[in-house]
Amino acid sequence: MRTLIVEDDLTSRLLLQTILSRYGECHVAINGKEAVEAFRLSQQEGKRYDLICMDIMMPEMDGQAALREIRALEEGAGILSSSGAKIIMVTALDDVKNVVSSFQSLCDAYVFKPVDTTQLLNHLKSLALVS
Numbered sequence: 530m531r532t533l534i535v536e537d538d539l540t541s542r543l544l545l546q547t548i549l550s551r552y553g554e555c556h557v558a559i560n561g562k563e564a565v566e567a568f569r570l571s572q573q574e575g576k577r578y579d580l581i582c583m584d585i586m587m588p589e590m591d592g593q594a595a596l597r598e599i600r601a602l603e604e605g606a607g608i609l610s611s612s613g614a615k616i617i618m619v620t621a622l623d624d625v626k627n628v629v630s631s632f633q634s635l636c637d638a639y640v641f642k643p644v645d646t647t648q649l650l651n652h653l654k655s656l657a658l659v660s
Contacts (some may be wrong), residue, residue, distance in 0.1 A: 530549075531576065531580070532549045532552070532553060532578065533555075533564060534546060534556070534582050535563070535564040535592065536557070536582070537560055537581045539561050540621045541642060545619065545644065547644055548650075549580070551581060553579075554660070559587070560587040560588050560589040561587055561592055561598075562589045563572065564583065564592075564595045564599070568602060569602060572602060576578050577614065578651070579658055580615050580656075582617050582621055583616055584618075585627060587590070592618060593630055593634060596618070596631065596634045596636055597634050600613070600634065615637045615638075615658060616637050617637060617638040617639070617649070617652055618636045618638070618640070620640075623641050637656055652658075
């Protein structure tokens with residue numbers, strides 16, 4: 530599994546890397562702008578990401594905007610969101626507006642901080658990324 534972790538908080542980033550590196554290669558971006566660029570480069574190289582864990586509140590470009598841009602890049606390449614990268618929003622924001630907005634922008638799951646390892650792994654299983 531090839532994963533892009535998009536997180537500006539060092540502690541959260543290290544936790545996600547520790548959990549997800551057991552399942553494959555992990556790359557890191559510290560804001561939405563870097564995430565979109567990493568995603569674009571991975572598409573150009575033919576090495577698509579299987580999973581993107583995306584924080585919402587980040588500098589330069591937030592996770593909601595990055596999510597929309599990544600889905601637009603997939604659409605531009607003829608990839609339906611159901612066949613594209615699985616995107617899990619990982620955030621401290623538990624208000625209904627952000628949850629609804631994330632799913633309207635075609636995220637696949639939503640996990641609240643602090644990250645519960647069991648919950649995250651259950652999402653990965655339900656998305657058929659791990660067994």
